[in-house]
Amino acid sequence: MNKPLDPAATVTRAEVEDFLYQEADLLDSWRLDDWLSLLTDIAEYYVPPNDKPDGDHRFTLFTIADDIVRLRERVIRLKDPNCHAEYPPSNTRRLITNVRITGMDGDLILVAANFAIFRHRRNEPAPRQFIGRYRYKLKRTDAGLKIQERRAILDAEELGAMGAVSFLL
Amino acid sequence: MLDHTNKDGRSNGYGDGGLVVEDTANLTFQVHRKVFVSPDILENENRAIFDKCWVYVGHASEVKNPGDFRTRHVAGRPVIFCRDRKGEVRALFNVCRHRGALVCREREGNTRQFQCIYHGWTYNTDGSVKGIPGDDAYPPSYDKQGKALTPVARLEHYKDFYFANLDPDAQDLHTYLAGAKDYIDLVVDQSPSGKMEIIAGTQEYDIKANWKLLVENSVDDYHLVTTHSTWLNYMRNSGVNVTPTKGHMLPTKGFGKDLGNGHLTTDNPNYRGRPVARWISVFGEEAKADIDAIRKELVGRLGEARAERVANTNRNLCIFPNLVINDGSSVTVRHFTPVAPDLMHVTAWALGPVEETEAQRARRLHAFLTFYGPGGFATPDDVAALELAQQGYAAWREVPWTDLSRGMGSSQEQLATDEGHLRVFWRKWDAMMNGASA
Ligand code: FES
Ligand SMILES: [Fe+2]
Numbered sequence: 001m002n003k004p005l006d007p008a009a010t011v012t013r014a015e016v017e018d019f020l021y022q023e024a025d026l027l028d029s030w031r032l033d034d035w036l037s038l039l040t041d042i043a044e045y046y047v048p049p050n051d052k053p054d055g056d057h058r059f060t061l062f063t064i065a066d067d068i069v070r071l072r073e074r075v076i077r078l079k080d081p082n083c084h085a086e087y088p089p090s091n092t093r094r095l096i097t098n099v100r101i102t103g104m105d106g107d108l109i110l111v112a113a114n115f116a117i118f119r120h121r122r123n124e125p126a127p128r129q130f131i132g133r134y135r136y137k138l139k140r141t142d143a144g145l146k147i148q149e150r151r152a153i154l155d156a157e158e159l160g161a162m163g164a165v166s167f168l169l
Numbered sequence: 170m171l172d173h174t175n176k177d178g179r180s181n182g183y184g185d186g187g188l189v190v191e192d193t194a195n196l197t198f199q200v201h202r203k204v205f206v207s208p209d210i211l212e213n214e215n216r217a218i219f220d221k222c223w224v225y226v227g228h229a230s231e232v233k234n235p236g237d238f239r240t241r242h243v244a245g246r247p248v249i250f251c252r253d254r255k256g257e258v259r260a261l262f263n264v265c266r267h268r269g270a271l272v273c274r275e276r277e278g279n280t281r282q283f284q285c286i287y288h289g290w291t292y293n294t295d296g297s298v299k300g301i302p303g304d305d306a307y308p309p310s311y312d313k314q315g316k317a318l319t320p321v322a323r324l325e326h327y328k329d330f331y332f333a334n335l336d337p338d339a340q341d342l343h344t345y346l347a348g349a350k351d352y353i354d355l356v357v358d359q360s361p362s363g364k365m366e367i368i369a370g371t372q373e374y375d376i377k378a379n380w381k382l383l384v385e386n387s388v389d390d391y392h393l394v395t396t397h398s399t400w401l402n403y404m405r406n407s408g409v410n411v412t413p414t415k416g417h418m419l420p421t422k423g424f425g426k427d428l429g430n431g432h433l434t435t436d437n438p439n440y441r442g443r444p445v446a447r448w449i450s451v452f453g454e455e456a457k458a459d460i461d462a463i464r465k466e467l468v469g470r471l472g473e474a475r476a477e478r479v480a481n482t483n484r485n486l487c488i489f490p491n492l493v494i495n496d497g498s499s500v501t502v503r504h505f506t507p508v509a510p511d512l513m514h515v516t517a518w519a520l521g522p523v524e525e526t527e528a529q530r531a532r533r534l535h536a537f538l539t540f541y542g543p544g545g546f547a548t549p550d551d552v553a554a555l556e557l558a559q560q561g562y563a564a565w566r567e568v569p570w571t572d573l574s575r576g577m578g579s580s581q582e583q584l585a586t587d588e589g590h591l592r593v594f595w596r597k598w599d600a601m602m603n604g605a606s607a
Contacts, residue, residue, distance in 0.1 A: 047544055049370035051276060058531040061370030061519040064544035065534070073406060077399040077546055084396065085549035123560060157276075158373035160514075164549035 007101045010140060011109050017099045019138070019145045020113060024094045027168050032075045035168070039147050040139055043068050046151040047169055053153045063165055078167070085166035091120040092167055096134070108148055111136040115152070117169065128162050130169060131155050189599035190570075191592070196577040198592050202565035205379040205558075211510050213602060218490050219244040220335045221607045223345050225492040225504045226250050226260050226321075228520070229329035230366035236279045236294055243321060243333045245506060249273050249283065250331070253295035258326070260333050261296045261318040272318065283318070292318050328357050329365065330502075339607060348428030352486045356496050358479045359445040360522035361466060367502065368534065372517040374543045376505075378555035379562075380491060380513040383505050384594050386551050387493040388425065388435050388485045390585035391575060394418055396554050400546040403539070404441060408450035411440065418586045423483070425576075425583045425590030430607075431489030431597025433590040439481050441498050441540075444533040445522070446480040451539065452532055459528065489597055494520075499537035511559050517542060 019038075026035040047064040048055050057065035066074060077083050098114040113134045118127040137149040152169035156162065188201040188210075204210055224243050227250045231239050238251035240263055247263040249272070265272050265285040272285045272292065282299050284291045291299040296318035304313060323334040325342035327350060332342050343350065357363055376383065386392070394401070394413075404411045411420050423437025442449030446464040448457050467476035483497040495501045503517035521533050540547045561568075573595065576587025583589030601607065 049372060051371045051373075052369055055370055057534065058527060059369065059534075061368050061372065061534055061537065061542075062544075063372065063542060065538055070539070073403045074546070076406070077403060080399050080402070082395075082398040082402075083550070084553040158371075159543055160373065160375050162543075163374050163376065164543040164552045166544075166549035166553075 007104050007109055010104070011101065011138075011145070013099060013101055015145070016101060016109070016111055016138070020096050020099060020111075020134075020136075023147075024096055028092050028094055030078075030089050032078055032168075036072065036075055038145075039068065039071070040141070041068060043071065043147050044149045045071050045074075045168075046149070047165055048151070048153055050154055050156055050158050063159070064169075074168075083166070085164055088122065090167055093118045093120075105137060108137040108139055109145075111138055115169075119167065130162055130165075132169075187599070188602070189595050191596075196574065198573045198577060198588070198595070199570040200573060200595055202562045202569050202571055205381065205562050206510050206565050208510055210602075211507055214507065215245070217604070218598070218601050218607075219506075221339065221601065222490050223323075223325070223332035223334050223339065223342050223488075223607070224490075225488070225502075226324070226331045226333045228365075228367045228502070228518075229258060229326065229331065230364075230523070231277075232258060234279060236281060237277075238273065238275075238280060238283075238294070239277045240273050240275065242506065244335060246321075246335075247271055248321060248333070249318070251294055254281070254293070255295065257295065258324070258331060259295060260321045260324045260331070261292075262321065264319070265290060266298075266316040266318065267301075290316075296320060328353055328363070334607075336607070345430060345607060346488065347430040347432060348426075349430075349432040349434075349486060349488050352428065352434050352484055352496075353494070355479055355482075355484060356486075356494060356500060356520070358471060358475070359467075359500075361470060361524055362522075364523040365500075365520050366523045368519040368521055368530070370519070372515075372542045374515050374552075375508070376513050376515060376552050376555055377511060378513060378552075378559040379510055380505050380507040381594075381598070382555045382558055383513060383515065384487055384491070384493075385591050386555060387495065387503070388433060388487050388585075388590055389588075390419060390423060390425075390435055390437070391588070392551075392554065396550050397547045399550070400540060403546055404449075404451070409441065417584075423585035425585045425587055427590065427593045428486075431594060431601075432487065433593040434484050434486040435585040435590065437483045437585055439483050439497075441483070442536065443480060443483070443497075444499060444529065444536055451536070456528075456532060459526075463529070487594065489594065495541065498540045499533050501537065501541050511562075 045066045048062050052060050081087050094115055094117040096113050096115050100112045102112050103110045117130040120127045132154040135151040139146045139148045188204050190199045226243055232252040235252055235254045235256055238249055241248050241250050249261045249263045252258050263272050267290050270285055270287040272283045282291045289302045293299045298316050321333040322337040357365055401411050420440040421438040426434050426436055439447050446460050448460040467480055486494045492504045500520040501517055502520050505513045505515040507513050519537050538545055542548050573588040573591050576583045576589045
């Protein structure tokens, strides 16, 4: 058996933090095509259901389980003024903390972080708050770090007042 | 009693005229928007409808083994839905007989007993009392066994779909379901053994809108082209033909049907693919042979005509008052409960045949998420539309009437893009609000 790669030899936490902050900025400013360029071409995006946060999307009904094909389509939809749930686009603000490199999966860098996302909409006095944790699989490429998998796991017992997850968590 | 005979459409609502006004001379059907905003009307709905109708509790597959339980709400009441140690399915109020605390706090699990944390009373899975700490302090005449968890008045199922009724005198479930049974059969027939199961993972979300708007929306094919244009776009990008047929709003011509007793459905030739069993490009080339095989099994078991019915039609079924089973891109079981006039709580699951292979199950779930649910390509826009409607009702006094006249006077069968099937709901709603039985 190969010895697992040492993440410390591959990437620093500061580098990962910079990457996540850059991603957050692209998402909050709705630069979604630029965001797509942060993904590998087999990237996946998951939001597990609130009652099965550790579920497997092949046997469990998720809130979102996108392969790269559907993820690209999701971005097409989000940019369309007929994406009524996000038109005009929500003002989102994401705070990302507790960033840690937790290990390696082959050549993929495993990253954990916490998030708090505030989503403001017209005609809604209070923001809808999405609190949870990210689990990333990042890949080091010639063009820098890329996202192979991102999983946004919500802490709430149910979506409840969050309503729909119509933007990218 | 409300005046149900008002025909002039000018009433200002509850108390001084009808809320549901069907004008058969001028062929209009209008509903007063007060029904979406009034706390009094919601209170009446809770008493006249939710306390009288069969309300969905859960599916047998969710309590497969003795001791399995799920905590649920039925018409707003906390309930334990469980299978007792002898194998009987039960719905017990999740309320301690001692001083009323919620007894079971977990969402789901398997247990030998339910214990109240307050003073420690314990109950068996059939609800009977197991133990009362310090019971020597009660007089000898004290009826300890009479303190079992209270069962809901009635619990019955049709093909593993369990419904509760708070009214002990309600007619039996099968009679109540009327023509809806045939449409449940079409769902269940997808399984070679006739066994479907709820798949793990629950979607629970609120919509800031009146619950009745989701009844309308769930079966309303008129809104598809505008509300769901981005989903149609996605289908088109994926190589699915979504061009409307000539003279029609949608790719296929479907119908809206009255199933009796307030139940209704759409019934549409499929164009958007079905895990059982119609291939579309979204499933990928590699799925073709598998879907052919599923289709072959259906034909062998059910015959060509019935297989065609099961595999090639989409049906959004609404069981009065608040259960929707969408058999479309995937199967969803969804029910919703009013919390306030302008707020509902929605719970949805995916349903599939128990025999599905891993690949088939994954395909079903993928297809589900393409359209349905709070992260789907369609449902969030439905939520947006319903919340916009609710916001519009702030002017219910000045702009009081909702119009549901599409298809009235048509000599043809009602289309799914008409509103004939929506009127079925509203007539039943109106009758029950005026004292009719369920
Ligand atoms: S309230 Fe349950 S034991 Fe007292
Ligand atoms: Fe819709």
